Every structure is written in C-alpha cells, then in structure tokens.
Amino acid sequence: MKLVSRLGAPIGTAVVAALAATPALAADAPKLDTGDTAWMLTSTALVLFMTIPGLALFYGGMVRKKNVLATAMQSFAITCLITVLWMIIGYSLAFDAGTSIVGGLGKFFLKGMGKDALTGTIPESVFMVFQMTFAIITPALITGAFADRMKFSAMLVFIGLWSILVYSPICHWVWGGGFLGSAGVLDFAGGTVVHINSGVAGLVAALVLGKRIGYGEENMAPHNLVLSLMGASMLWVGWFGFNAGSAVAANGAAGMAMAVTQIATAGAALAWMFCEWITLGKPSVLGIISGAVAGLVAITPASGFVAPGGALAIGIVAGIVCWWAAAKLKPMLGYDDSLDAFGIHGVGGIVGAILTGVFASESIGGTKGLLEGNAAQVGLQVYGVAVTLVYTAIATFILLKIVDMTMGLRVNPETERDGLDLNLHGEVVH
Amino acid sequence: MKLVISIIKPFKLEEIREALTALGIEGLTVSEVRGYGRQKGQTEIYRGAEYTVNFLPKVKVEVVIADDRLDSVLETIQRTASTGRIGDGKIFVMDVQKAVRIRTGETDSDAI
Secondary structure, three states, X not given: OHHHHHHHHHHHHHHHHHHOOOOOOOOOOOOOOHHHHHHHHHHHHHHHHHHHHHHHHHHHHHOOHHXXXXXXXXXXXXXXXXXXXXXXXXXHHHHOOOOOOOOOOOOHHHOOOOOOOXXXXXXXXXXXXXXXXXXXXXXXXXXXXXXXXXXXXXXXXXXXXXXXXXXXXXXXXXXXXXXXXXXXXXXXXXXXXHHHHHHHHHHHHHHHHOOOOOOOOOOOOOOOHHHHHHHHHHHHHHHHHHHHHHHOOOOHHHHHHHHHHHHHHHHHHHHHHHHHHHHHOOOXXXXXXXXXXXXXXXXXXXXXXXXXXXXXXXXXHHHHHHHHHHHHHHHXXXXXXXXXXXXXXXHHHHHHHHHHHHHOOHHHHOOOOHHHOOOHHHHHHHHHHHHHHHHHHHHHHHHHHHHHHHOOOEXXXXXXXXXXXXXXXXXXXX | OEEEEEEXXXXXXXXXXXXXXXXXXXXXXEEEEEEOOOOOOEEEEEOOEEEEEOOEEXXXXXXXXXXXXXXXXXXXXXXXXXXXXXXXXXXXXXXXOOOEOOOOOOEHXXXX
C-alpha cells in the first residue's frame, strides 16, 4: 500500500507521459516537500540505529560471554556489506520497474539518481537510503537464529546472496510494484518483507546448521541482559522511523503509525510479562523486552491501517503467541533457534500480517478489514504470508546448502567450545 | 597460630570486617569465590529454558590469628555471618606453622 500509493503513482504518471510523447511537464508533477524530506532524513537515521547499535546489543547481551563480539560483529558487518550491495544492485532489483516478479537493472549502481531526482515528495537519495536501512536490518535479524555457531566468512557470503536473491525480490513484490502489492496485500512497514522473511529464513538456518553443542544440557543463559535491555529500547525508539517513516511523509498517517506502534508494543510487552509471571511465578527482564519486540514486529504491517484499539489487540495477541512460540513451541519441536529469530520475528510477523486483515480500518488506511465486513482481506493477507514463507524457505535452504558444500557453514567443534570471539576475531570482550 | 577461612554470603562482608576490627584483628584477605553446599544452587529461566546454576557467588575471608583469640574470632564470625537461612556458609580452621612480615622480617606473633 505504502509504495503502491507512493511509488506506483509517479511511475504510472511517467509511463503515461512517455506514451503521450510529451515531456514530463504536467502541472501535477511531484514537488519536493521539505517537511516530508526532513522527517524521512530523521527516519532513515532512526532505522539504521535499530541495527547498530540496537540489534547488535539486543543479540549481543543474549549470547554467552565467549560469543558477544562475534554476535555484535555480525550486525555491524552486515550493515557495511548490505550498504554496498544495495548501492550496486539491490535497490535496482527492488525498486526499478522491471516485471511483477523482480525489478530491472535500470538503477544499477544507482543510475539516474541525481541530486534533483524525486521519489514522491522526497529526494530519491533519501528514499534509497531509507529503504537501504530496511535491507540492512532484515538479514541482520536472521543472525539471531544461527548465533554461536556459524562461520563469519560463510555468514557474509550467505547474507550477501540472500539479500540479492531473497530480500530484493520480496521487497519488489510488496513495495516495488510487484504482484503482492498489486493484489492488495497490506504491508505498511514490512511484516512480510522484513519479519516473516527474516524469521522463516532464520528457522531454516537453525535447522540446516543444527543445534549448538550442549544445547538443552549446558547453561546457555544470557551473559548480560542490561545490554539486551538497551538494545531492545533502541529498537523500540528506532521503530518510530521504521513504521511512522513508512508513511514517507510528515503527516497524519505518520502520526497515527507512531501512536499505534507505541500502543501495540506496550500491550505485547505486558502480555509476555504476565504469561511468564503466571506460568513461572516471576516476571523477567528478558520476558518483557522480548514481548516489546514481538509487539513492534506484529504492528509493523498494520501500522498504517489500524486504529489504536486494533493496535492494542494486535499487541496483546502477539505477546501471548510469541511467548508461546519461544517458550513452548521451540522446545516441543526441538530446533535450536538461538535467540528466537523465528519465534519473535517469524511468528510475530505472521500474527501481525493476518491481524492486519482483521483490524484494518477504512478511516485510517482506506481499506476495510474483517471487522468492517471485508473478510476477503484476511484471505489476501494469508496469501501474502504463504507466498513469502514458501519462497523464503526454499530459497534460503538452497543458498545455505550451496554455501555449506563450497565453504562449510559451521565452525569446528573446538572453536565453538572455546568461543567465536577468540577464534574468529582474535579478541575477547573483557 | 591459626588460619581461619570463612565462606560467607557476599553482603555480610562489611559487617564481619567491622566486627573483626572491633576485636583488634588488624588484617585479612578477601576473595570472590563461587561454590555450593547443601543449598545446591538455584534455577534460572530464560524464555522457557531452565538452567540450574550450581555455583553461587560467595566471599572467602582468610585471617591468621594467635591461638588464644580463636574462640572469640570464631564466635564473632559465626554470629555476624548468620542469617538463619540456608546458604550462610562455613568456617574452617587450620594450624599455621610460620608467619613472616615481608617488610621487616619479623616472625610469628610479631608478624600478624
């Protein structure tokens, strides 16, 4: 929705103009809006802040002391790697017109992105970097699933390929004029593109790499939850750029996205906390911050379409379901998703995407959901979830197998025992 | 001379130091240690994953004293370190053969 309205329209205008063989001098040609531009510059910085240092700290605090630096390093290195790949080809594959399956190569090496190029009412340069920060955090989220055991070299190769072959196409399907966005699937800020995508990829990675040595027997407790609390708080603050920034304007839609983001997050954090309190007798710090992230994930696709009441419901449901996925489902099925990339981002993303179809309000985002009588929207949402899930799972599996056969995915058992920090990076935290 | 080794709850350290100082004990050595006794550690739960933490943080206090002070020192440490709950710790006593003050070369009772 956000890009169909924001990017689809200018492209449509350009096509019509070209067909009519007239120069693009239409009276309603988009003009730069300084307010929108200022907000998008800010949002872009906020979303980058989510990955470094937000996610690096959130994940870094949850691993054991011997793997802190390796974990934080993954987020930082991915930030650098994806920046370069996005500039070279990722942005073009996602946002060049191309086909409904994948963008073209018209924006290869950012071709045509001059100082005065516009996307809607903001400079294309700002739009390109804003979208780059989404392309950065998505693969960085996957690293939570294979924490403590993947080779750094293999991680770089896998993530680089994944970004080009999985992220960019799915981004194109939903926001770049591709078939999911055209079909009417609602994803305001990245429930499918970012969270289901990374969560499912994480689950596949956890299954392909196998469990950590000693999983289920040895103590793998987080070494410093204060780092995780700081990281989760930075994610929360940065998420205002993620969701409210996805309005790509400084307007009422952005304001409402910010409000529902705050409400859903608080609801989910409390829900997770109470689930733990009731079942285990203690409300934990890791629990409340995990719940907050689950709420942020779940409201992401809905943030431009639901009213505050719907947001609270989405948050509470996400807090309960994601708690169940991390604390009950994972042990039941026996996979080792180290930091619950699937349990929170995959499951939270699916909950959010489907509930967007339930709680969408015409007065907020122009589309009716189930509660306003449009049951078909739920079906559309399920379709969007299913397509993303299937493509991500298959493509991620193939990429991991290729990397495994050529260079090996996992560190040797000795390195895993002694810690990745010392063996892969030659450093220790303290 | 006796070496008195006390394994105590960390928060009791300051109280014990004050009580021993009041008795005229002029020096002691402290280290942070981990261990367990009958208390057998505690359980931590992270996102549903339970871990039994066997080794709990304790403080080890070592003090060397003249033989005639043993009873009052033992009584003071035992009384001060006790909370009445499991995990209060233990006290061990050993004979010391010789003591030397490094700066002056004084030995035994002059050195402690």
